[in-house]
Amino acid sequence: MNGLAVETHGLRKRFGATLAVADLSLSVRRGEVFGFLGPNGAGKTTSLKMLLGLVSPSAGRVSVLGARLGDREARARVGFLPEHFRFQDWLTGRELLRFHGRLFGIPAAELERRADRLLTRVDLADAAHRKLREYSKGMVQRIGLAQALINDPDLVFLDEPTSGLDPLGRRLVRDVIKELKARGTAVFLNSHLLGEVEATCDRVVFIQRGRTIREMALGTDAAVIEVELRLGPHDGATLAALARIAVAAPAPAADGRTVRLTVAGEDALSAIAPLLVERGVTLYEMRAGRPSLEALFLEIMGEGQRPG
């Protein structure tokens, strides 16, 4: 058993004339929350379906939880929430969970316990006896999430899990993902809602037209930090000293008091204040933030990109 939850090499899928996925090589570690980002039509859903064996690859190699594609023992440890979760809408929420649990072969008593726990977790305990037909879009999405977790999976695929949800629902999904991570479950998250990804993922891959174009870690130490300072009177030497710890040269604003710079990490960030104190420069305000994933996304995808 290797340490990877998902591994692909040169994965490709062609639907007639459309090349949905061109050449995808990626790996997801066990226990990692992995964000798979890209504009609409980039091939995210198709890639995920290939990993689940719903669509057969035109070329390339895939392994999921160390097993070859379609291995049933591996699939028993995988959970899946499809992009547009639909199910027999005449079942109640609890019946849906029971049905899926039975397909995993979970014994009845254990299944009831898990269903209770998950219904509470996705805040549907009150609605458990109601038919899915009467559920709102967000409720369907949440019961779909519960369904994806009924087998206590080692790896969960979530395809746009927050698309139908209001802010509360989104926070719920975010918290569930954090709990999964804490339990060591790997999460493969397809999304174009970057705020969600930013809040939960350890690592992201950007894809465009079926190709990986950038991979990056989102951990606290790895990313660059943007700093905005509001200073008292200062001279060029101070700016030069700041430039030495910055990755991008400080840009003094027209008001003569605000300075913006970008540093490589938290160590550099912590050096700013002592430097100013040492030079007797008054520091009125210091704001630090990571560039939003959205800004990165737009930059990586190219500004000329038309909405997909």
Place this chain on the structure above:
Amino acid sequence: MRRLIVIAHLTLHEALRRRVLLAALIGGAAFLALYAIGFHFIVRDLAHQTRITLLERRVALNGITLAGLFAVNLLTVMSAVLLPLDTLSGEIASGSIQTLAAKPMRRAEIVLGKWLAHVAVVLGYLAVMAGGVLLVARFTADFVPPAIADGLPLMAIEAVLLVSISIAGGTRLSTVTNGMAAFGLYGIAFVGNWVEQIGTFVNNAAARNVGTVASLIMPAEALWQRAAWFMQPAIMRDLHATPFSPVSVASPAMVWWAAGYAIVAVLLAVRGFQRRQL
């Protein structure tokens, strides 16, 4: 296997609560009620006819019973095609099949589970309806047609065949296309069979062959003809006393052909679904 049963159970659950089955049951109940009333008046009429022989009475009762079973056959054909029509194509179109196909089971288990459930529903329907007709004959006129143990199983094979074709089509075709294709096939069989009957009657070899080819393409109607042929006394068959006394009856080989056809349809359904991109 256990997962196959879970799928069958869910499908059965679904089929039993669908409007289309309810419509079939209401239609069937209305038919049985009308049939019982009609039968009752005919029997009363026959009782008043003093010059009618016992044989003539028997032929008349057997003919009416076969007419009832003929209607049951048509209703069963409709149910066998329509009930399973969208069980796969509908779930593929809506995407609800995706969570099933990602489960740790073979795709064959999904297909066979759905097949099993629909076979159970349609055979149940056939049993209720054919049983209803036979009970009406039994209690109204104390009449039981001959060889029902030979005839009814043939009607059951016909139903299973059509369920299998409907499910096989659903792995490749959209719901509407599948329905057109299945009824189209049945239409060929139906018309072909009557061409065969008439061709045999007027001794036209070409017309007979048309019928045989039609039955090979789709053996459903040939099975009904053979079932009807069993469920009447020899004298009725020889005299071609009713429209249900076939002039040309399918051989036992056609029954084997139909059974093989159903098995091949199920295998094609499994294969079609295994290759389907979901």
